[in-house]
Amino acid sequence: MPTVLIADDEIDHRELLTLVLHRLGYDVVTAGDGGAAMELLTAGGVDAVLADVRMPGVSGIELCRMIRNSPVLENLPVIVISADVHRHQIMTALHAGADDFLPKPFTRDQLGSRLEGLLGTRSGKAARSATAARAALLAARQALASEAKPEQPPFRRTA
Structure with missing residues (x-):
C-alpha cells in the first residue's frame, strides 16, 4: 500500500483526510x-504528499519548494490543497513544483483519482472493484458462448 503524508495544521482536516485515505487503501502519516x-519525508517511506497551503512556519508551498530542491525527494508526487482558490495561489503552488492543486472542499473520488493518477496505482478498493468487474464480464461472456446456437455453415452463392 502506498503511504501518503498529510501536512495540515488543522487536526480535524488531518483526521478527516486520514479516514478518507484509509478507506481508499492508503497508509497515512501526518x-x-x-x-x-x-x-x-527525510526518514523515508512516503510515496506522496498532501500539503495544505496555510500552515504556521513552513507553508505548504515552501514545503513543496524544499521537496523539489532535495535530490532524494525531488520526484515525490505533491498535491497542494487549499480553500484559497485564487488563480495567483494556484499558480504559486504549481510554480513551486506541486504536481497538482486540489481546491477545498473536494470529494473522496476527486482525491482518489488525483492520487491514483500521480502514483500510477489503483487504491485497494478500486483495484478489487475492477477485478470483480473483469471476472463478471468474463463469466457473462462464457455464459453467452455456451448458450450460442451451433455454428451455421458458411453462406454459399449459387449461380
Whole structure:
C-alpha cells in the first residue's frame, strides 16, 4: 500500500483526510506543519504528499519548494490543497513544483483519482472493484458462448 503524508495544521482536516485515505487503501502519516513534514519525508517511506497551503512556519508551498530542491525527494508526487482558490495561489503552488492543486472542499473520488493518477496505482478498493468487474464480464461472456446456437455453415452463392 502506498503511504501518503498529510501536512495540515488543522487536526480535524488531518483526521478527516486520514479516514478518507484509509478507506481508499492508503497508509497515512501526518504532520501539523511543514517542518515536521520535512522530518518525516527525510526518514523515508512516503510515496506522496498532501500539503495544505496555510500552515504556521513552513507553508505548504515552501514545503513543496524544499521537496523539489532535495535530490532524494525531488520526484515525490505533491498535491497542494487549499480553500484559497485564487488563480495567483494556484499558480504559486504549481510554480513551486506541486504536481497538482486540489481546491477545498473536494470529494473522496476527486482525491482518489488525483492520487491514483500521480502514483500510477489503483487504491485497494478500486483495484478489487475492477477485478470483480473483469471476472463478471468474463463469466457473462462464457455464459453467452455456451448458450450460442451451433455454428451455421458458411453462406454459399449459387449461380
